[in-house]
Amino acid sequence: MLFKLPKLPYGMGTIDWVEEKSLFRYRKRIGEGKNKVDKQVFGKNVKEVTDKMKEVERAYTDDIKRIQRTSQKLMKSYQIKKS
Numbered sequence: 001m002l003f004k005l006p007k008l009p010y011g012m013g014t015i016d017w018v019e020e021k022s023l024f025r026y027r028k029r030i031g032e033g034k035n036k037v038d039k040q041v042f043g044k045n046v047k048e049v050t051d052k053m054k055e056v057e058r059a060y061t062d063d064i065k066r067i068q069r070t071s072q073k074l075m076k077s078y079q080i081k082k083s
Helices: 046-082
Strands: 014-018 023-030 037-043
Antiparallel strands (some): 023 037
16 A cells, blocks of 8 residues: 555544455544444545545434424424324
8 A cells, every 4th residue: 555544533534444345434423412323435545435435424413304394294284293
């Protein structure tokens, strides 16, 4: 390996080189509270994996927000029916 991998700040995940696949791998735990999951993306360079991870994070947080809004609506409708 002739290149130096970037050292990410605490909590930002890790980027490493996967020799078997000849690709970079970016691993990170995303989410909040009980909704945390481990995600990993692969790419040909560091910029590609960071861009892919941003996309994965955005999609995951959008899904969580959508689920929370749906559950709030269900709770409100349940309270109305109960009254």
